[in-house]
Amino acid sequence: MEIGRILEKLCTCDGVSGCEDSVAECAKGFLREFGAVSVDKLGSVSMHREGSGKHFLIDAHMDQIGLIVTGITDDGFLKVSRCGGTDLRTLTAAQVTVWGKKPVYGIICSKPPHLMSDEESDKAAKCEDIAIDIGFSKEKAQELVSVGDRVSFAAGFERLEGDIVCSKSIDNRAGMAAAIRCLEILSHRESTAEITVNFSVQEETGCTGGGVAAFDKRADFALVTDVSFAKQPGVSENDSSPMGSGAMIAFGPVLDTQMSKELERLARYNKIGYTIEVCPGRTGTNADNILSGAGGVKTAVISMPIKNMHTPVEVVKLSDIEAVAQLMAEFILSKEVE
Amino acid sequence: MNRFVKPLCELNGVSGDEGALRKYILSNIGDNPYKIDNLGNIIVDKKGRKTPKNKIMISAHMDEVGFIVTGITDDGYIKFAPVGGVDARVIFSKRVRIGEKVGVVCVVPIHLTDKDKKRDIPKIKDMYIDIGASDKKQAQQFVSPGDSVYFENDFVCYGEGFVRAKALDDRFGCAVMLEMINGEIEYDTTFTFVVQEEVGLVGATAAAYTVSPDIAIVLESTTANDVADVEGLDKVCSLSEGAVISFMDSRTVYDKLLYDTAVKTAHENNIPWQTKTRIAGGNDAGAIQVAGSGCKVIAVSLPSRYLHSAGCVGHIDDMKSIEKLIPKLIEAFAELDL
Numbered sequence: 001m002e003i004g005r006i007l008e009k010l011c012t013c014d015g016v017s018g019c020e021d022s023v024a025e026c027a028k029g030f031l032r033e034f035g036a037v038s039v040d041k042l043g044s045v046s047m048h049r050e051g052s053g054k055h056f057l058i059d060a061h062m063d064q065i066g067l068i069v070t071g072i073t074d075d076g077f078l079k080v081s082r083c084g085g086t087d088l089r090t091l092t093a094a095q096v097t098v099w100g101k102k103p104v105y106g107i108i109c110s111k112p113p114h115l116m117s118d119e120e121s122d123k124a125a126k127c128e129d130i131a132i133d134i135g136f137s138k139e140k141a142q143e144l145v146s147v148g149d150r151v152s153f154a155a156g157f158e159r160l161e162g163d164i165v166c167s168k169s170i171d172n173r174a175g176m177a178a179a180i181r182c183l184e185i186l187s188h189r190e191s192t193a194e195i196t197v198n199f200s201v202q203e204e205t206g207c208t209g210g211g212v213a214a215f216d217k218r219a220d221f222a223l224v225t226d227v228s229f230a231k232q233p234g235v236s237e238n239d240s241s242p243m244g245s246g247a248m249i250a251f252g253p254v255l256d257t258q259m260s261k262e263l264e265r266l267a268r269y270n271k272i273g274y275t276i277e278v279c280p281g282r283t284g285t286n287a288d289n290i291l292s293g294a295g296g297v298k299t300a301v302i303s304m305p306i307k308n309m310h311t312p313v314e315v316v317k318l319s320d321i322e323a324v325a326q327l328m329a330e331f332i333l334s335k336e337v338e
Numbered sequence: 339m340n341r342f343v344k345p346l347c348e349l350n351g352v353s354g355d356e357g358a359l360r361k362y363i364l365s366n367i368g369d370n371p372y373k374i375d376n377l378g379n380i381i382v383d384k385k386g387r388k389t390p391k392n393k394i395m396i397s398a399h400m401d402e403v404g405f406i407v408t409g410i411t412d413d414g415y416i417k418f419a420p421v422g423g424v425d426a427r428v429i430f431s432k433r434v435r436i437g438e439k440v441g442v443v444c445v446v447p448i449h450l451t452d453k454d455k456k457r458d459i460p461k462i463k464d465m466y467i468d469i470g471a472s473d474k475k476q477a478q479q480f481v482s483p484g485d486s487v488y489f490e491n492d493f494v495c496y497g498e499g500f501v502r503a504k505a506l507d508d509r510f511g512c513a514v515m516l517e518m519i520n521g522e523i524e525y526d527t528t529f530t531f532v533v534q535e536e537v538g539l540v541g542a543t544a545a546a547y548t549v550s551p552d553i554a555i556v557l558e559s560t561t562a563n564d565v566a567d568v569e570g571l572d573k574v575c576s577l578s579e580g581a582v583i584s585f586m587d588s589r590t591v592y593d594k595l596l597y598d599t600a601v602k603t604a605h606e607n608n609i610p611w612q613t614k615t616r617i618a619g620g621n622d623a624g625a626i627q628v629a630g631s632g633c634k635v636i637a638v639s640l641p642s643r644y645l646h647s648a649g650c651v652g653h654i655d656d657m658k659s660i661e662k663l664i665p666k667l668i669e670a671f672a673e674l675d676l
Contacts, residue, residue: 077566087448089459090431093647095492095502105496107644107651109565121425124457131566133643133651135497158433158440160470161480166433166442233415233466234446244472307468309449311431313442315468 003181003318003325004165006030008157010173016066016150017084017205019099023062027176027199034183035195044200044213047183053192053336057219057297058182058328059210059286060175061203061226064168065310067132067151069098076141077109077131080151084204089124090311095154096132100145105154106132155312163318164243170314172203174304174321175225181325186332193336203286211289214297221259221335222299223328224287227316228277230305241305243315246273246323250301254282254291259300259331266330273323277303302327339501339654340661342366342513344493347503350435352404352421352486353537359400363512363531367519379545380531382519390525390672395551395633396518396664397542397622398511398558399535402504403646405429405462405487407436410478414471416441418487419462422536426462428647433490434467439480441467441487489648499578499654506650508535510640511557514661523665525672535622542622546629553596553634553671555664556623559650560584560614560639571615575641577653580610581660582639589620590627593634596671600636603663603670610659612641634676638663 009030015023020043027045031037035049045062065084072078078098082088091108098104109131132151134141155168167173179197186195196217201209203226214222228248229240241248249263267274282288283301291299304320351359356378363380364372372382380400403422410416416436420429431445444466448456467487471477494502503509515529528549532541546554564576575582583600585592604611623635638660643651 073566075564075566079566085448087431087445088457089427089448090445092425092430093428093644093649094431095494095649105494107502107649109644121427122459122461124427124459126457129567133497133500133565135500135651137498140498155433160440160442160468161476162470162472164470166440166470229447229450232444232446232468233411233413234444235450239450308431308442308445309447311445311447313431313433313445315442315470 003177003321006180007165007173007177007321010176011157011167011169014097014152015063016152017063017202019150020063020201027062030180031197034187040213042201042209042212044198044209046213047197049195051192051194053194054220054338055194056332057196057198057214057217057222058179059198059200059214059222059224059290060179061172061210061286062176062199063201063204064152065204069145069147069149069151071147072138072141072145073131074138076136076138077133078145079131082127083150085310087310088127091130092124094312096151097154098132098134098145099150104134104144106134109133153312164315165318166313166315168312168314170306170316171227171309174227174306174316178225178321178324181322182328185325185329189333191333191336193332200286207286207289210286211293214290215293218294219297222290222297223331224285224290224299224301225324225328226285226301226303227306227309228303229309230307232307241275241277243305243317244319245275245305246320247327248275248277248303248305250277250279250283252279252283254288255300256298259298263300263302263327263331266334267327270330272327339657340513340517342516343510346509346513347493347505348491350488351401352488353401353534355486356400356533363516366516370519375544375548377541377544378533379541381545381549382529384519384523384527384529386523386525386527388525392552392672392674392676394525394668394671395528395530395549395554396515397530397532397545397554397556397626398515399508399532399541399622400512401534401536403536404489407481407483407485407487409483410474410481412474414473414477416467416469416477416481418467423646425646427459429462430459432648435488435490436481436485439469441469444468492649500651501654502649502651504649506652507559507642507645510559510652510657514557514664524669527668532622539622539625543625543629546626550630551633552676554626555667556621556626556635556637558621558637558639559642559645561619561645562641562643565643574616574618575612575614577641577643578655579612580656581663582614582641583611584614584637584639586617587619588617589624590635592636596634596636599670599674600667603666607666609663
């Protein structure tokens with residue numbers, strides 16, 4: 001399937017951390033084509049393909065940032081807290097879906113500019129001052145929504161210029177798309193590799209799912225694919241890679257340097273676009289928990305640059321996802337019989 | 339709901355760029371005599387069963403708040419300025435349209451933002467729109483300085499009778515007038531669909547001079563702040579509590595006789611009404627009142643939440659109240675001793 005179609009299907013699903021059911025169902029549909037699918041105790045979805053060669057684990061988290069309902073006011077508005085690193089600045093007047101007994105449409109309340117002081121107008125509201133307008137009385141709201149329900153941005157998938165697309169939750173549906181595309185590439189090549197793909201839960205709330213999902217897989221190599229920062233106004237070149245520059249290969253103390261170097265060599269050899277990303281400590285991805293689990297796993301992180309991370313308008317270039325998929329496939333093909 | 343509301347809200351017409359509205363309105367006024375003045379205002383003379391003693395004008399504005407392109411950066415981002423009073427907080431991380439192109443307002447990721455600045459909203463002059471162009475030359479193929487920028491168009495009915503739409507301010511007013519023009523009315527009335535309200539009541543100034551009425555009724559949307567954690571008079575006005583009849587706002591002191599007559603008319607006809615509990619906002623009445631040798635003015639408004647954001651919210655019950663009230667006001671004002 002064209003990578004844009006894969007990404008669109010994944011982005012159209014929702015799965016705020018701890019409530020990943022909808023995206024999990026979609027993920028299973030994609031993975032069944034390539035091997036046996038299972039779900040672990042926390043809810044992460046895995047695909048396993050037997051092979052006589054080395055065992056490779058590809059991890060991509062499937063949860064997304066959002067909000068969680070903490071209360072219902074007397075007027076029927078929903079009070080919320082953040083679920084993951086949601087950017088408060090993006091909430092004002094945003095349209096959302098509340099995952100109650102059925103999906104409920106809502107708008108994040110905002111004061112009109114005519115009624116605001118100057119100090120208020122250039123600050124985002126504090127989380128405790130945020131509420132969602134769902135247009136129901138308290139009684140009706142209570143029938144539909146419960147404390148603990150998740151809230152996601154209602155922001156569709158759209159194509160910008162060329163192969164650049166915009167959506168909510170490209171973090172980390174782009175990583176999932178890269179993993180699925182990698183399996184597709186490998187299915188057309190001769191490969192003896194044993195492969196596990198984990199689409200893990202609850203990364204955004206503390207990298208909970210990835211380590212657990214990896215634990216009993218005992219892979220020889222783990223490839224963690226996630227999103228990282230693209231160059232955009234206000235983001236320094238040092239912190240980012242340009243859109244369209246391909247896969248971002250991470251180097252850093254906790255990662256396996258030999259793997260990172262091999263990925264760089266393979267990218268150069270196969271003419272796959274890449275840049276180097278330096279993670280001076282922990283990576284902030286599932287790699288942190290995967291690499292130290294089960295007695296230690298050699299782990300690399302391969303990312304695609306995205307703009308506007310943790311907003312309803314995350315932007316990615318499809319060719320960068322393709323580069324990540326190809327590079328992971330080349331790595332597996334090159335190391336499977338070593 | 340009035341059949342014209344949805345199609346009118348779905349058209350784009352930032353102040354000074356109301357052509358699409360003009361075209362739609364002209365194709366929906368039947369055989370009634372009309373003229374288009376030099377500014378683009380549409381003035382429709384509708385015959386009633388009788389000729390009133392007082393010449394009556396009803397006015398609504400066609401334009402909406404939005405943005406205008408001011409330039410393109412070397413790396414292909416669009417710089418823009420607000421047209422009308424748009425709150426910087428509601429545009430940050432939202433989608434927009436420039437012609438046929440989709441764009442997003444960029445956000446420096448929260449991860450790369452200093453801790454003490456995590457709630458700071460940049461000034462609009464420091465924001466960028468990304469259409470996915472790779473450089474200035476590519477962006478210039480699609481976008482030029484002076485182009486209008488619109489909020490994304492989502493017309494949603496939600497909750498119990500709530501409607502969320504771009505430009506409900508003041509397309510609802512236009513819709514009420516179109517319905518009256520297409521029906522039967524008691525007294526001759528002049529309807530004006532005016533341009534450029536949001537940038538300083540420009541169209542109404544010219545139209546009121548041309549029409550030179552004795553009495554003008556301005557149909558508007560006004561600020562309702564009946565959202566979470568707002569009590570009592572701070573709500574200003576509330577949705578589903580009726581047509582808003584104002585006695586004063588920041589721009590206009592409304593005619594006392596017309597105000598009292600309107601309130602009495604609403605009471606006598608059991609039409610839900612309310613007034614604003616804060617002197618805020620302003621509308622075309624301010625310009626119409628002082629055009630030429632002046633006239634008596636009144637404003638009847640749809641209470642609207644989230645005014646001047648990507649989508650304001652009105653209530654179907656209030657729409658009905660206003661549609662019932664306006665024909666009754668024409669009858670009450672026609673023979674009034676001024």
